[in-house]
Amino acid sequence: MNPMLNAFQTNSANAALFTSHDVAAPRKRPILTVNDLTVSFSGVPVLHGVDLTVDKGEAIGIVGESGCGKSVTWRAVLGLLPKSAEVKGEARLDGFNLAGASQSKLEQVRGGRIAMIFQDPASALNPVHRIGAQITEALRLHRGLTSASARAEARRLLDQVGIPDATSRLNAYPHELSGGQNQRVMIAIALAGEPELLVADEPTTALDATVQAQILLLLKTIQRDTGMGLVMISHDLAAVAAICDRVCVMYAGRIVEAAPTHTLLNAPQHPYTRDLIGAIPPSDGPRVRLTAIPGAPPHGGLPPGCAYAPRCQSADAACAMTGPDMRTISARHVVRCLRVADGTRQ
Amino acid sequence: MTLLQLEKVSRRYPIGNPVFGLRSFLTAVDQVSLEVRKGETTGVVGESGCGKSTTGRLALGLEQADSGHVLFEDKQLAAADTREWRAKRQRMQLVYQDTLAALDRRMTIGDLIAEPLVIHDIGDRASRQQRVLDLLYAVGLSEHHRALYPHQLSGGQRQRVVLARALAPSPSLLVCDEPVSALDVSVQAQIVNLLVDLQQELGLGILFISHDLRVVRHVSDRIVVMYLGQVVEHGRADTVIDQPMHPYTQALVSAMPKLPGGFDHYLPLPGEPPSPTERPSGCPFHPRCHLAKDICRQTQPELLPLGPERRVSCHLVSNP
Ligand SMILES: Nc1ncnc2c1ncn2[C@@H]1O[C@H](COP(=O)(O)OP(=O)(O)OP(=O)(O)O)[C@@H](O)[C@H]1O
Ligand SMILES: Nc1ncnc2c1ncn2[C@@H]1O[C@H](COP(=O)(O)OP(=O)(O)O)[C@@H](O)[C@H]1O
Ligand code: SF4
Ligand code: SF4
Ligand SMILES: [Mg+2]
Ligand SMILES: [Mg+2]
Numbered sequence: 001m002n003p004m005l006n007a008f009q010t011n012s013a014n015a016a017l018f019t020s021h022d023v024a025a026p027r028k029r030p031i032l033t034v035n036d037l038t039v040s041f042s043g044v045p046v047l048h049g050v051d052l053t054v055d056k057g058e059a060i061g062i063v064g065e066s067g068c069g070k071s072v073t074w075r076a077v078l079g080l081l082p083k084s085a086e087v088k089g090e091a092r093l094d095g096f097n098l099a100g101a102s103q104s105k106l107e108q109v110r111g112g113r114i115a116m117i118f119q120d121p122a123s124a125l126n127p128v129h130r131i132g133a134q135i136t137e138a139l140r141l142h143r144g145l146t147s148a149s150a151r152a153e154a155r156r157l158l159d160q161v162g163i164p165d166a167t168s169r170l171n172a173y174p175h176e177l178s179g180g181q182n183q184r185v186m187i188a189i190a191l192a193g194e195p196e197l198l199v200a201d202e203p204t205t206a207l208d209a210t211v212q213a214q215i216l217l218l219l220k221t222i223q224r225d226t227g228m229g230l231v232m233i234s235h236d237l238a239a240v241a242a243i244c245d246r247v248c249v250m251y252a253g254r255i256v257e258a259a260p261t262h263t264l265l266n267a268p269q270h271p272y273t274r275d276l277i278g279a280i281p282p283s284d285g286p287r288v289r290l291t292a293i294p295g296a297p298p299h300g301g302l303p304p305g306c307a308y309a310p311r312c313q314s315a316d317a318a319c320a321m322t323g324p325d326m327r328t329i330s331a332r333h334v335v336r337c338l339r340v341a342d343g344t345r346q
Numbered sequence: 347m348t349l350l351q352l353e354k355v356s357r358r359y360p361i362g363n364p365v366f367g368l369r370s371f372l373t374a375v376d377q378v379s380l381e382v383r384k385g386e387t388t389g390v391v392g393e394s395g396c397g398k399s400t401t402g403r404l405a406l407g408l409e410q411a412d413s414g415h416v417l418f419e420d421k422q423l424a425a426a427d428t429r430e431w432r433a434k435r436q437r438m439q440l441v442y443q444d445t446l447a448a449l450d451r452r453m454t455i456g457d458l459i460a461e462p463l464v465i466h467d468i469g470d471r472a473s474r475q476q477r478v479l480d481l482l483y484a485v486g487l488s489e490h491h492r493a494l495y496p497h498q499l500s501g502g503q504r505q506r507v508v509l510a511r512a513l514a515p516s517p518s519l520l521v522c523d524e525p526v527s528a529l530d531v532s533v534q535a536q537i538v539n540l541l542v543d544l545q546q547e548l549g550l551g552i553l554f555i556s557h558d559l560r561v562v563r564h565v566s567d568r569i570v571v572m573y574l575g576q577v578v579e580h581g582r583a584d585t586v587i588d589q590p591m592h593p594y595t596q597a598l599v600s601a602m603p604k605l606p607g608g609f610d611h612y613l614p615l616p617g618e619p620p621s622p623t624e625r626p627s628g629c630p631f632h633p634r635c636h637l638a639k640d641i642c643r644q645t646q647p648e649l650l651p652l653g654p655e656r657r658v659s660c661h662l663v664s665n666p
Contacts, residue, residue, distance in 0.1 A: 065530040208393035210615045213601035242608030265606040279535035281564035290535035
């Protein structure tokens with residue numbers, strides 16, 4: 001039987017793994033803690049203080065409209081921003097502050113303890129090198145594996161990411177593979193360093209619908225099997241919610257709501273989260289009018305008060321004056337909205 | 347009333363190098379039949395390369411079919427660039443995906459919207475000015491935007507301009523090719539609502555092409571599912587999405603994460619859509635189909651009617 005078919009039948013057998021209901025598991029130890037992270041580019045602030053944690057083995061999603069700072073947050077954590085970026089705050093990986101660490105320190109962490117994959121796999125891979133060489137290079141760099149043991153491990157990784165006929169595929173060049181297969185190769189390279197945390201920035205945005213589902217479920221399976229943490233950045237809330245335990249909603253360079261997926265979908269508190277959910281056409285049930293959020297997110301400078309006020313249907317006079325603080329409303333549910341803080345919203 | 351009808355329309359493109367005698371053809375659109383009625387929307391879905399955009403261009407006469415017929419307002423569409431075609435073209439407009447490149451960046455928004463009026467020689471200067479203003483408001487922009495240039499607008503605003511341009515010559519049919527795919531979901535909702543409202547107001551027929559099943563379900567009255575250039579399933583939007591019959595449609599629907607619910611109804615589908623240059627024998631879907639039997643590898647299934655307005659192309663559905 002086709003090994004890939006096999007892999008996906010295994011997935012379907014584990015279908016219960018992929019429901020979006022939260023398991024009432026005790027909290028694990030945080031592996032990454034981000035505190036008051038701010039970023040400006042040539043003096044223009046784009047991140048205004050991001051706080052979040054990722055627990056060991058947890059899958060968290062980062063959603064929000066384009067430009068809200070999803071990618072910048074994680075590029076700042078990994079030290080991948082250009083020199084024009086001014087980064088402040090902390091990103092602690094077991095007590096070690098990544099924000100502001102030297103490039104040589106960061107190089108040890110990147111690809112090793114934290115790996116990252118991006119939207120466009122074809123451009124992230126080197127077009128003139130065979131994929132086998134690219135995987136074994138990562139194995140040499142991060143695990144010191146060479147020659148036969150590296151090749152054996154590369155084969156195992158290709159198997160793990162669902163590429164059939166791994167032995168012959170090692171000799172292929174990126175252009176000989178499809179978009180989905182290249183993304184699988186990127187995942188294999190990311191896994192080469194046995195990371196504790198995998199950050200995936202819009203990993204399926206460029207892929208076809210059926211391939212997108214394959215890759216999302218592959219990431220979820222690997223995350224469950226290896227116990228690594230997963231950060232899934234996407235503008236697609238439905239995709240994120242399908243595979244993440246917890247979701248952080250970003251708006252204008254801040255997290256405005258974060259909650260376990262089930263809570264966020266069923267009892268969203270921030271007006272922006274509610275609007276985002278209402279804007280998505282439902283996949284079943286009656287067709288209702290979509291929530292069209294008026295206007296666009298702010299560019300550069302923020303309006304005074306709450307950044308969402310100009311577009312918020314619940315805004316009142318106070319919202320235009322006072323910026324809301326983050327408020328904890330239940331165990332893992334935080335919201336940044338004045339109306340929630342004063343109890344007017346439930 | 348049927349506005350647009352495609353009857354077994356096919357389009358092939360030459361590939362390979364004729365000098366070396368390697369000339370062969372890929373069939374981008376293969377015997378596609380569909381219709382768009384006045385005031386209704388027909389959605390076309392399928393993965394990249396399945397022939398959606400080519401179908402749209404064939405519908406507009408921007409491309410000539412190798413076989414089959416395109417009927418618009420009950421008449422066969424004249425060949426492109428004839429006077430007859432231009433007269434018809436005024437009544438059928440394309441709404442494409444906004445890219446900055448698609449709108450001439452040296453023209454103001456007002457001139458961009460007026461351009462189709464000038465091309466089709468509609469009205470005089472003063473009446474065109476008024477029409478541009480009406481159109482700006484119709485698509486949710488204002489007089490203030492008239493003097494701006496494309497790069498001064500957001501993506502969502504530019505998509506409104508693209509829509510206003512298409513509406514300028516008062517078409518009866520819009521062919522929308524991925525009109526919201528490049529937009530954030532918040533802005534996508536603005537444009538989708540706008541399209542639905544304008545359709546109701548103006549009685550437009552819409553051919554809505556998109557790879558996004560959610561959006562297609564939301565806007566469509568009927569849906570055509572394409573795979574490798576062919577229609578594999580056709581029917582009322584609710585039935586096609588809620589009770590898909592073709593194994594490919596079933597997989598496509600299950601690959602759309604539910605909110606909430608995620609992938610709890612996921613049906614595994616291996617592999618990726620093949621290129622039309624490597625068209626499998628028999629049923630084009632058979633290499634990925636978990637139900638494939640010998641007959642599927644040998645014989646191409648026909649698109650057969652299965653109940654009112656429902657057509658499915660699958661051996662096992664027609665002969666269970
Ligand atoms: N002018 C052309 N010459 C040669 N091949 C073409 C041409 N136009 C389209 N094709 C091929 O025809 C097939 C269908 O293309 P089409 O653009 O209709 O796909 P699509 O369904 O719109 O895909 P997408 O979702 O990526 O927009 C593809 O294989 C494409 O490469
Ligand atoms: N290298 C850069 N130089 C200047 N501005 C940048 C740079 N990268 C990102 N930005 C700005 O930072 C903001 C957040 O961007 P980003 O994190 O990429 O958004 P997204 O949420 O879509 O991933 C945007 O306003 C973007 O224009
Ligand atoms: S603080 Fe006010 S403007 Fe901001 S989200 Fe809450 S209600 Fe809306
Ligand atoms: S005809 Fe056969 S291969 Fe094609 S979809 Fe039906 S069962 Fe699958
Ligand atoms: Mg981004
Ligand atoms: Mg297309």
